[in-house]
Amino acid sequence: MKGRFVTFEGCEGCGKSTQIKLLSAWLSQRGIPHIVTREPGGSDIAEQIRTIILNGKNTAMCDECEALLYAAARAQHLREIVAPALDAGKLVLCDRYVDSSLAYQGYARGLGMEFVEGINSFAMKDFRPDLTLFLDLSPDAAFERKHGADRGDRMEQLGLAFHRKVYQGYLKLAEAYPDRIAKVDCSGPREQTRQNITDILKERKIID
Ligand code: TYD
Numbered sequence: 667m668k669g670r671f672v673t674f675e676g677c678e679g680c681g682k683s684t685q686i687k688l689l690s691a692w693l694s695q696r697g698i699p700h701i702v703t704r705e706p707g708g709s710d711i712a713e714q715i716r717t718i719i720l721n722g723k724n725t726a727m728c729d730e731c732e733a734l735l736y737a738a739a740r741a742q743h744l745r746e747i748v749a750p751a752l753d754a755g756k757l758v759l760c761d762r763y764v765d766s767s768l769a770y771q772g773y774a775r776g777l778g779m780e781f782v783e784g785i786n787s788f789a790m791k792d793f794r795p796d797l798t799l800f801l802d803l804s805p806d807a808a809f810e811r812k813h814g815a816d817r818g819d820r821m822e823q824l825g826l827a828f829h830r831k832v833y834q835g836y837l838k839l840a841e842a843y844p845d846r847i848a849k850v851d852c853s854g855p856r857e858q859t860r861q862n863i864t865d866i867l868k869e870r871k872i873i874d
Pocket of ligand 1: 677678679682705706768770771822
């Protein structure tokens with residue numbers, strides 16, 4: 667049986683990684699076979715591409731190169747990790763996927779959704795997520811939550827104005843694809859958000 671493909675999206679500091687860990691533990695307790703992976707990265711070659719993309723010293727990288735590298739990492743990760751896990755009937759939880767490219771490169775960088783959709787259609791073939799969980803927390807709220815703490819990689823160096831645009835991009839995507847993208851309220855305690863996520867997975871028939 668073919669597995670299900672669930673992606674997680676949101677602005678920096680929205681708590682995606684924590685939620686994926688909590689969900690993975692919850693699924694393991696119930697014996698639901700799944701893998702957790704991430705983009706950019708998730709496989710050896712894609713992680714090497716990630717290092718280039720996020721290197722804070724690569725300030726000369728042009729937007730087109732950035733968009734193509736994300737798509738290149740995606741192509742490799744999909745074939746090496748995601749597709750085999752789906753073929754094995756597993757639930758795949760992926761931290762970021764094509765909507766990150768649409769929100770960050772297409773919308774916030776200004777390359778255009780169509781251009782970014784085009785290069786990613788080539789990279790992804792027909793591998794679309796069954797469900798995308800958008801952790802809906804504005805960058806302003808995330809910044810307050812983190813008390814301004816930053817890792818300072820190349821994307822994080824871009825500042826609040828850029829990340830506000832990313833957030834707008836996500837809101838537009840959620841509006842355009844309501845059947846695929848579910849907004850998750852993550853304003854409460856993290857256990858509440860975990861519950862919100864499992865409720866959505868059940869409603870959308872990803873799990874029983
Ligand atoms: P990461 O450390 O995974 O960030 P986070 O913990 O917020 O998910 O770094 C990934 C960065 O790359 C993040 O700033 C979002 C950005 N990104 C894009 O701009 N386009 C993409 O297609 C992907 C997958 C990520």
